[in-house]
Amino acid sequence: MTNFQRDLFFGFDSLFDSINQPQQQAYPPYNVVKVGDSHFLIELAVAGFKSEDINLTLEKGVLTVSGAKGEEEEREYAHKGISTRSFSKNFTLSDTIKVVGADIIDGLLLIGLENVVPEEDKPKTINLGDFNKELLLG
Numbered sequence: 001m002t003n004f005q006r007d008l009f010f011g012f013d014s015l016f017d018s019i020n021q022p023q024q025q026a027y028p029p030y031n032v033v034k035v036g037d038s039h040f041l042i043e044l045a046v047a048g049f050k051s052e053d054i055n056l057t058l059e060k061g062v063l064t065v066s067g068a069k070g071e072e073e074e075r076e077y078a079h080k081g082i083s084t085r086s087f088s089k090n091f092t093l094s095d096t097i098k099v100v101g102a103d104i105i106d107g108l109l110l111i112g113l114e115n116v117v118p119e120e121d122k123p124k125t126i127n128l129g130d131f132n133k134e135l136l137l138g
Contacts (some may be wrong), residue, residue, distance in 0.1 A: 027087055040113040047107040048084040054109060056102055063091040063099060
């Protein structure tokens with residue numbers, strides 16, 4: 001069995017654009033869906049995998065999703081198009097991206113992400129006319 005590995009970055013604006021560029025599809029295929037201003041959904045096609053076959057770990061800002069099927073029953077296939085080979089994918093998350101949940105629904109592994117930006121790091125509007133010349137210029 002071959003192990004596939006791929007790194008993706010979340011929460012890094014300059015790198016996020018590169019995720020949306022067409023790339024060669026790695027196994028398993030995946031989507032990154034933007035849901036609102038601060039939520040994302042990673043969808044991985046994991047048909048044939050059960051929840052106990054999938055592992056998700058988050059360590060030092062790296063979300064690792066891996067899958068490995070147990071021993072399959074012996075079957076004779078006329079055609080086998082659904083792959084269940086082992087895989088591993090890494091998603092590098094910024095400090096503000098939090099994993100908010102995961103589940104397998106209809107053959108898709110869904111991983112919810114939220115961008116939680118602290119109030120002090122959010123952009124602030126500076127109004128013109130709020131300049132105190134005496135205080136700053138003496």
